[in-house]
Amino acid sequence: MRLLPWTDTDGKPCYLSTDNPHSLLSQLADDIEAAQLASAEQVLAGSRAVLGDPKAGERAVRFALVRAVESLGDTLRIAVSRGERIAEGDG
Numbered sequence: 001m002r003l004l005p006w007t008d009t010d011g012k013p014c015y016l017s018t019d020n021p022h023s024l025l026s027q028l029a030d031d032i033e034a035a036q037l038a039s040a041e042q043v044l045a046g047s048r049a050v051l052g053d054p055k056a057g058e059r060a061v062r063f064a065l066v067r068a069v070e071s072l073g074d075t076l077r078i079a080v081s082r083g084e085r086i087a088e089g090d091g
Contacts (some may be wrong), residue, residue, distance in 0.1 A: 001016070002081060002084070003015055003084060005029055006011060
């Protein structure tokens with residue numbers, strides 16, 4: 001079972017049951033994970049810039065923190081998903 005990089009409408013995790021890592025849905029999940037990781041890199045750079053600016057106001061800091069939390073959640077979901085797939089491969 002693969003933990004997918006999105007949730008259902010209730011916020012519950014979604015899983016994919018397939019032995020084919022090249023299926024259309026597996027490839028879509030891979031593409032979304034790659035986009036989420038690229039976004040996390042941009043959010044990290046932006047957050048560092050905001051935190052390094054002594055003139056940044058509360059609004060900018062809160063926005064940076066909200067985006068950083070979102071990106072951290074996505075990144076942790078990807079790490080868990082990949083970790084589970086590695087463990088399954090070990091048998």
